[in-house]
Amino acid sequence: xxxxxxxxxxxxxxxxxxxxxxxxxxxxxxxxxxxxxxxxxxxxxxxxxxxxxxxxxxxxxxxxxxxxxxxxxxxxxxxxxxxxxxxxxxxxxxxxxxxxxxxxxxxxxxxxxxxxxxxxxxxxxxxxxxxxxxxxxxxxxxxxxxxxxxxxxxxxxxxxxxxxxxxxx
Amino acid sequence: xxxxxxxxxxxxxxxxxxxxxxxxxxxxxxxxxxxxxxxxxxxxxxxxxxxxxxxxxxxxxxxxxxxxxxxxxxxxxxxxxxxxxxxxxxxxxxxxxxxxxxxxxxxxxxxxxxxxxxxxxxxxxxxxxxxxxxxxxxxxxxxxxxxxxxxxxxxxxxxxxxxxxxxxxxxxxxxxxxxxxxxxxxxxxxxxxxxxxxxxxxxxxxxxxxxxxxxxxxxxxxxxxxxxxxxxxxxxxxxxxxxxxxxxxxxxxxxxxxxxxxxxxxxxxxxxxxxxxxxxxxxxxxxxxxxxxxxxxxxxxxxxxxxxxxxxxxxx
Numbered sequence: 001x002x003x004x005x006x007x008x009x010x011x012x013x014x015x016x017x018x019x020x021x022x023x024x025x026x027x028x029x030x031x032x033x034x035x036x037x038x039x040x041x042x043x044x045x046x047x048x049x050x051x052x053x054x055x056x057x058x059x060x061x062x063x064x065x066x067x068x069x070x071x072x073x074x075x076x077x078x079x080x081x082x083x084x085x086x087x088x089x090x091x092x093x094x095x096x097x098x099x100x101x102x103x104x105x106x107x108x109x110x111x112x113x114x115x116x117x118x119x120x121x122x123x124x125x126x127x128x129x130x131x132x133x134x135x136x137x138x139x140x141x142x143x144x145x146x147x148x149x150x151x152x153x154x155x156x157x158x159x160x161x162x163x164x165x166x167x168x169x
Numbered sequence: 170x171x172x173x174x175x176x177x178x179x180x181x182x183x184x185x186x187x188x189x190x191x192x193x194x195x196x197x198x199x200x201x202x203x204x205x206x207x208x209x210x211x212x213x214x215x216x217x218x219x220x221x222x223x224x225x226x227x228x229x230x231x232x233x234x235x236x237x238x239x240x241x242x243x244x245x246x247x248x249x250x251x252x253x254x255x256x257x258x259x260x261x262x263x264x265x266x267x268x269x270x271x272x273x274x275x276x277x278x279x280x281x282x283x284x285x286x287x288x289x290x291x292x293x294x295x296x297x298x299x300x301x302x303x304x305x306x307x308x309x310x311x312x313x314x315x316x317x318x319x320x321x322x323x324x325x326x327x328x329x330x331x332x333x334x335x336x337x338x339x340x341x342x343x344x345x346x347x348x349x350x351x352x353x354x355x356x357x358x359x360x361x362x363x364x365x366x367x368x369x370x371x372x373x374x375x376x377x378x379x380x381x382x383x384x385x386x387x388x389x390x391x392x393x394x395x396x397x398x399x400x401x402x403x404x405x406x407x408x409x410x411x412x413x414x415x416x417x418x419x420x421x422x423x424x425x426x427x428x429x430x431x432x433x434x435x436x437x438x439x440x441x442x443x444x445x446x447x448x449x450x451x452x453x454x455x456x457x458x459x460x461x462x463x464x465x466x467x468x469x470x471x472x473x474x475x476x477x478x479x480x481x482x483x484x485x
Contacts, residue, residue, distance in 0.1 A: 002175055018172075019172070019173055019174065019175040019217070020170040020173070041208065042208065043201055043205060043271070043272060046269065046271060049271055055245075055274045056270060056271050056274060057271050057274050057275050058201070058271045058272065058275070061200060061204050061205060061272075061275070062200055062204070062275065063175075063197075063200065063204065063217075065175055065219075066197070066200070066219055066221060109270070109271070112270070113270065116245075116270065119249075120249070121245060121248070121249045122248065122249065122254070122261065122265060123265055124262075124265045124266050126265075129254045129258055129261055129262070130254055130255060141405070142404075142405050143270055144270075145269055145270075145403075145404075145405035145406040146268075146269025146270055146271045146272065146406055147269075
């Protein structure tokens with residue numbers, strides 16, 4: 001067992017864990033934050049996406065003990081049913097899901113890609129590497145490619161993200 | 170996963186010494202490939218040495234006019250670095266063509282050089298694989314070989330190196346800097362870093378036991394038009410069937426490295442003299458000696474056509 005301390009959604013936590021515990025399992029099984037989902041458990045589907053120190057990562061492909069002192073934000077930290085994050089609200093209104101299993105990961109990624117675009121980080125589809133990237137459906141699709149939706153709600157997800165990006169601009 | 174012990178390394182030399190001391194130890198940085206393989210028990214380290222605290226995460230100008238990229242610089246940060254975007258666009262483009270946003274936020278420069286093949290038989294522990302279990306045989310030869318190598322392979326292994334970043338680095342002439350367990354350092358040209366399989370496909374790099382990558386150095390910029398063109402089964406988030414990394418100068422000369430076709434980033438410097446004569450001549454020279462299977466023979470015309478498209482794009 002190895003000790004590790006980090007913050008989750010602003011709360012300090014201290015855990016003593018088997019070294020094999022992934023960040024995802026620490027969140028779900030030890031901290032009962034079951035919003036982040038285990039889909040493939042191999043970094044392919046994106047259902048486990050959370051933010052660590054402000055950056056989205058696959059929490060299934062990271063060991064909890066490697067996050068000493070980090071700031072973790074999960075879907076529970078973005079908003080609540082009573083007070084939704086604008087992205088959560090947009091997903092509801094645009095019907096950006098069907099079964100909802102991939103949705104927490106989709107929303108964490110959606111929030112993160114708008115920050116990445118704002119920070120000027122280019123993508124595979126950015127025509128000019130040195131220009132400020134714009135929020136276009138093509139950019140959204142490329143940047144969201146690490147989040148798979150088995151129900152196929154993609155077009156409504158793009159609409160939700162586009163709306164939130166427009167409101168921020 | 171098999172149980173393992175864990176430590177956070179204090180310095181690069183300490184990390185290397187610890188890796189040499191403990192049988193079955195592995196370094197872990199981003200962990201995006203290693204943990205995947207550990208869950209499948211393809212990798213079964215007994216001890217993990219976490220190198221994330223080693224302050225190897227900066228990109229600095231070198232005296233020669235190039236860049237020194239710390240081993241822990243994340244793919245996202247490397248692709249977005251203003252100097253890389255301006256002077257080494259090939260590298261930005263290759264990085265952005267690989268993986269997903271989440272993975273690029275974690276994956277490191279050194280870890281990316283160490284990533285292992287996605288050959289389906291390497292991943293299936295029920296199958297023989299000389300890379301995973303030396304001497305067990307190769308199920309890919311005569312099996313599902315569509316994604317696998319057409320050149321540089323051997324009777325023991327036809328796996329491909331899956332990388333994008335390393336293909337660009339091969340074209341750019343990068344140099345891998347390391348520290349050994351005794352504290353000495355060395356520089357390994359990228360051409361010599363990845364090894365061909367021969368009869369030891371489990372030996373994938375020139376690194377010695379315990380040796381740790383500390384940085385990758387890029388020589389001064391060479392100008393030209395930088396194009397990375399990746400052909401894959403999906404438009405995003407898929408490994409290359411074929412990729413072409415090219416730097417083309419105004420006079421039609423240039424450099425080309427290929428991904429998706431060989432056990433290492435594939436560049437044949439002598440063949441680049443053919444570039445001004447066009448894609449057909451250049452491809453014939455670059456892939457001279459290719460031995461495709463019936464399932465992946467399509468990669469040879471695909472390289473020619475992709476290179477043709479790249480050269481046409483470079484002409485504008």
